[in-house]
Amino acid sequence: MTTTELGKTGRPMGVASRFRWIYLAPALAILALSSWAFASPIGASPDDDYHLASIWCANEARTDLCAPDPVNGEGWRLVLPGITMAPCFVADPTASGGCQEWSSEPAPTVAADHGNWIGAYPPVFYAAMNVFASTDIQTSAIIMRLFNVALLVAFVTALAFLLPAQLKVPLIAGWLITIVPLGAYLIASNNPGSWAVIGVGASWLAALGWFRTTGRRSWALGALTFLAVLIAAGSRTDAAVYSIIALGIASFLAFERTRTFGLKLLLPAGLVVMAALFFRTSGYAAVATGGLTGGIEDPASRDPGAILAFNLISIPQLWTGVFGSWGLGWRMEVWPGFWMVEFAALVVFIGLASLGIRDMHARKAIMTMALVATLFILPLYILTVGLSVVSENVQPRYLVPLVVVLGGLLLLTRTGAEPMRPGPWHVIPAMVLLSGANLIALYTNLRRYITGFDVERFSLEAGSEWWWTGFPIGPTVLWLIGSAAFAALVVVLGTAWLRDGRRQAVSV
C-alpha cells in the first residue's frame, strides 16, 4: 500500500525499495564475513595454537576438553590432539592446510605449556568461546568464528538503529573503509584480535551516541558501550588501552558544561576503571615498560639511536599492513597479489579520509591528531624500547582497532551538521575498489591454505590439498559467494549513501 501511495505522489519507488535493500545489508555482511571464516583452516591466524589451547582450557570443569598435566605439573595442560598441531603449515608459505591431522576419538592427552593458564591475556574472550568448544575441534572453531561474525554484525546493526543519523556515516563507512582485508580476516577468526577490533571499533560510537541521545535510546547505547568495552578489554591487553582511548575520544567530542554531561560521564569513567583493571591484571602489561623483544638475535649489539631513527621513518609500513602490505596469517609475510589489495584499499581509505578532513572542527582535529600520534608513537615506543625494528614483533593487526576508530572519526562531521555526503564519482570508484580488494584478498587467502603458494593456477579445486571435510560448498563457490556478497553489501550501502545525499540536495 505504501508503495502505491508513493507511486501516486510521483515520488519514485526508490524510497520503498531503499528500505528493502538496506535491510539486506546485515545478511550480506554475515554472508561476506562468513566466507572469510571458512577461507582458512583452524589455526591459521597468528598464535592460534596459544589461543585455541586457551579457549579449550578456559573452563576447568570440562575435563573432557582439557586436563591438568600430572607429569609436568604447573604451567602445563593436557589438550586435545590436533590443537597444538593445527598450525602445522605456518612456517612454510608453500605448505597447505593438508598437513593437519584430526583424531577420530579425541581425548586430552597432549601436553602443552603454551596457553592462557599463565594469565597473559584477559580471560573473557576465552571463557565465552569455551561455551562452543567440544571434542570436534573443527566444527567448534568454525562455530566460534561464525559467532564472532554475528557479533560484529549485531553490534553494527544495533548501532545503526540507535545512533542519530549524523553518526551513521562514520559508523558504516568507517567500518567499511578499514576492514579490507586484515580487519575482515581477523573478525572472522579464532583470535582474540577479533573481539578487540569489534569492541574498540564499536565502543567510541556507542559512547558518543550515549552522550548525544536521550531516554531509552540513550540507555540502550550505554548498554552497548558497556558490552563493547567488556569484549575489547576482556580479549586483549592492548585493546583495554584502546578502549580507554576510544572512550576518551567520545567524551572529548561530546563535552559540554552541563549537569547531564557530568552525570553521563560516569558511565565511561566506570568503564575506564574496568578496562584499567583488565589491563593491570593481565601479564602482558609488562610490554608497556619492557617493550617486545622476542626473536631478536643479540639485542645488545643494536644501537638504540639507529633503531629509533629507522623506526621513526618506517612506522607507516605498519599502517599499510592493515590494508594488505603485509599478508594475512601468522608471519604476515608479503603475499602475491596483495599489491593490488593494498593499493585499492588504501586509495579508498585515503580518498574518503581526505574528504573527511574538509570538515575539520577543532575537537575533531585535536582528536584526530591525538589518534594519529598514538598510532605513530605507540608502536615506535614499544619497538624501540624492545630494541626491535619495524617488521619485528609489532604487527599491523595490533593497530587495526585504532585504525577502525580513525576511519570513523575522519568521516565525522561537526555536531548538528549534515553527515558527510560524497558525490557519485567518489562513491562509485570506492565501491569498485573495495569489492575488488576483497575479491583478490579472499582468493589469495584461499589459495594460501588450499595448496600453498607453490601452485599458481586459477582453479582453486584443481590439485587441492585441503578443504573442510563434509562441507557441501567448494572453495571456488565459497569465494564467489563471499565476494559477491561483499560487493552487494558495498553497493547497497554505497547507493543508499548517494541517494541520501541526493535527497538532501533536493530538500536544500
Next chain:
Amino acid sequence: MLAFVALSAWAFASPIGAGPDDDYHLISTWCAIGGGPECQPGTEPGTRSMDAGFRDIICFAGKQNVSAACQSGTLDAEGRFETDRGNFAGEYPPVYYAVMHVFAGSDIQVSALTMRLVNAAIFVSLTTALFALLPVARRSTLFWGWLVAVIPLGMFLIPSNNPSGWAIIGVGTAFLALLGWFESEGRRRWALGALYLIGVMMAAGARGDAGVYVVGASVTASIITSARTREWMLRAILPLAGIVIAVIFVATAGQSGVGAIGFSGGGASNPDAGGSTLTSPDASLTGFALAAYNLLMLPYLWTGVWGTWALGWFDTGLPAIVPWAAVAAFIVVAFAGLGRLDWRKAISVSGVLVVLVVLPVYVLTVGGMRVGEALQPRYLLPLILLLSLLLATMPRGSELRFTRIQTFTVLGALALANLVSLQVNIRRYITGADQQGLNLDAGAEWWWSAFPVGPSAMWVIGAIAYVGLLAVLWPQLRRKPSALI
C-alpha cells in the same frame, strides 16, 4: 628560484653515473654529433673508443653498501677503452644527447653536473613560462599535477643525466601548453603553442616510449578542450603536427621495437622492497597466469614512482614513510579531481588508466616476465604525471580547491617525503647504506671535490628550499575563485 635550488640539491645529491643506465647515457652524450676528444670511433661501427674516465663510472651501481668513493681516481684515469654500450645504433632518439653534448667537456664531473643543472633550469623555466602564460584557472592544474607526481623519483630524474628526465618534463609541458593553446587567445596562445612543440621535441627526442606518451598527452588535451567548432578544428592542426613529429621520432628510434616484442632478458634485478617479499619459486608462469600475476602486482610498478622502488640503480631503498606520504598526497589530489568529472575528462582519465594497466601487463607478459623485472617505474612516470595533470584539470565552472587543512596535510606530506628521500639518497652515496645517522658529514667517504657546500648543508638547503617553494606556492594554491576573475 626555490624550485631550482631544491632540484639542484638533488642534482648534487648523487654522483655521476647514479641514474639507471647512466653509463650508457653518459657515453651516448659524449659521443653524440660525431663525438669529441673523449669519444673516438672504435674498431667496429658499433663501438667507440672512450676516455678511460668513463670505465668505472658506475662502480657503485647495485651495491647499496658501496659509497661513491670507489669513483675516486677513476674519473681522470689515463688511457682509453672500447665499448659498445652507447646510443651508437640509434636505439634512442638523438635530440637529448645532441643537446646535452653541448656541455660535454674533458672534465666529466663538471660537465655532467652542468648538464644536470641545465636540466633543472629547463624544467623550472618551462614551468615558470607556463605559469605566466596559462589561463589563471589552469595554474592549479599546473601546480597540483606536478607536485604530487614527482616526489621522489621525478625529483631524482629531472636533474639527472638520464633522458627520462626530459621524458617527464616534455610530456607534462606538452599537455599543459596544449591545454593553454586551446583555451587562450592572441600572443599568449602562440607562445603556448611554441612551448607545446618544445615539450613534444623534448619528450620524443629523449626516449622512444616518451614519444608515444606525448601523443597521449596531445590527444587527451585535445579531448578535454574539444568543441564542435571550426575554431577548434583549426587549432587542432597544432597537436596533429606534434603527433606527426612524435611519430617520426618513435618510428626512427630502435627502442620502439620493445612495444611489439616486449623486453628481452637482461632485466634489472628485483629491488629488495624490504621485509620478506615472497617471490615464488622458479616456476615459470605462462599466458593467463602470468598476465593475472602481473595485473595483481601492477600497483607495485605505479607506486615505484613514489618510492616503493629504490632510487638510482635500485640500490637506494627508501624508508616506508616516503611512499606512504607521497602516495597519500597523490591520492588526495587525484580523489578530489575525480569528484569533478565531465565526459571529456572521464574519457581521457580512463584512457590513460587503461594504458597504465594494459601497457605494462602486456609488455611484461609478452616478454615472459613478472612485475619487478625489466620494466621500471620510471618508464611509467610520464604517464602517471599525465594522469595526475589530467585529474587536476577541472571542467569549466569548477575548480580544484582544498581547505586549509587539506592543503597543509598534502604539502606537509610532500615536504616530509622530499626531506627523507633526499637524506637517504645522499647517505647512500656518501658512505653507502651500511652506515646510518643524521649527520651526513661524519665519516663521509665521497663528496664533490672542491665544492664549498658539504653534504649535510646540501641536504638542509635542498629540503628548506622545497619547503620554501611550497610556502611560496601556498597563496597560489589557496587562491579564491573570486580572485580569478
